[in-house]
Amino acid sequence: xxxxxxxxxxxxxxxxxxxxxxxxxxxxxxxxxxxxxxxxxxxxxxxxxxxxxxxxxxxxxxxxxxxxxxxxxxxxxxxxxxxxxxxxxxxxxxxxxxxxxxxxxxxxxxxxxxxxxxxxxxxxxxxxxxxxxxxxxxxxxxxxxxxxxxxxxxxxxxxxx
Amino acid sequence: xxxxxxxxxxxxxxxxxxxxxxxxxxxxxxxxxxxxxxxxxxxxxxxxxxxxxxxxxxxxxxxxxxxxxxxxxxxxxxxxxxxxxxxxxxxxxxxxxxxxxxxxxxxxxxxxxxxxxxxxxxxxxxxxxxxxxxxxxxxxxxxxxxxxxxxxxxxxxxxxx
Numbered sequence: 001x002x003x004x005x006x007x008x009x010x011x012x013x014x015x016x017x018x019x020x021x022x023x024x025x026x027x028x029x030x031x032x033x034x035x036x037x038x039x040x041x042x043x044x045x046x047x048x049x050x051x052x053x054x055x056x057x058x059x060x061x062x063x064x065x066x067x068x069x070x071x072x073x074x075x076x077x078x079x080x081x082x083x084x085x086x087x088x089x090x091x092x093x094x095x096x097x098x099x100x101x102x103x104x105x106x107x108x109x110x111x112x113x114x115x116x117x118x119x120x121x122x123x124x125x126x127x128x129x130x131x132x133x134x135x136x137x138x139x140x141x142x143x144x145x146x147x148x149x150x151x152x153x154x155x156x157x158x159x160x161x
Numbered sequence: 162x163x164x165x166x167x168x169x170x171x172x173x174x175x176x177x178x179x180x181x182x183x184x185x186x187x188x189x190x191x192x193x194x195x196x197x198x199x200x201x202x203x204x205x206x207x208x209x210x211x212x213x214x215x216x217x218x219x220x221x222x223x224x225x226x227x228x229x230x231x232x233x234x235x236x237x238x239x240x241x242x243x244x245x246x247x248x249x250x251x252x253x254x255x256x257x258x259x260x261x262x263x264x265x266x267x268x269x270x271x272x273x274x275x276x277x278x279x280x281x282x283x284x285x286x287x288x289x290x291x292x293x294x295x296x297x298x299x300x301x302x303x304x305x306x307x308x309x310x311x312x313x314x315x316x317x318x319x320x321x322x
Contacts (some may be wrong), residue, residue, distance in 0.1 A: 018262035056217030
């Protein structure tokens, strides 16, 4: 059932049910980023809410076992809730174990990356401002700086030359 | 571990872990609304993310068995994801069964209410704009109008004189 909203525009279904396999009705499973635009592995993206009436979007990212998101930073903040699975995340220069329903705050201009463990996918919700800046990728100098912290060097090993 | 954000302000912990019983570290379980300010039953509220860097907030509401949120409407929209349990919601003049990970969109100025089933609590995430208008409660005339739809009349029965 679709309803008309305040502006008279058809606003899509009120309820979109979860389907099997961590997908939803009326939600496309899309590429995480353009292939070759950045370093990542085994990622998919689903935009759950991107309503012009809301100033933020809610996305669901799934990371396949041993996959990882792009190591990046940006001015906009992330608010993350793990929906299922286990993994680790780098935020700033710290590495954290994360599991179901843990909350992760990524502040402005802070390097971050999410990795699934070897056993199962890691799925997480991520709330972001609808209007936001583009992610920055690490330069060679940024990587050198990050690698000075042993736990960061170990976390990002094997991704970069 | 707390980190300093861009503005030099201490920004709270990066990771807040889920505790037992659907609560989180560093997240207060608060009253849903002031007692006596509106009609509701068996509701609690936890604000998971309310970061000034984000233009939206993410809250977790838990509804005890047979409990219900306030029947209300407002200009701001809601984006809801059921985290666990089963129940029903009224959105506009339709009633929907909802369960884990179902998505619910509540458009502007649309009457809505969430109810848990009799067996287990219903817990859901709700994303809203940080700057938003106050909810409106139904007038006697609004209730008369709503009750013209039999499914709405049945859904809101026993709450109002």
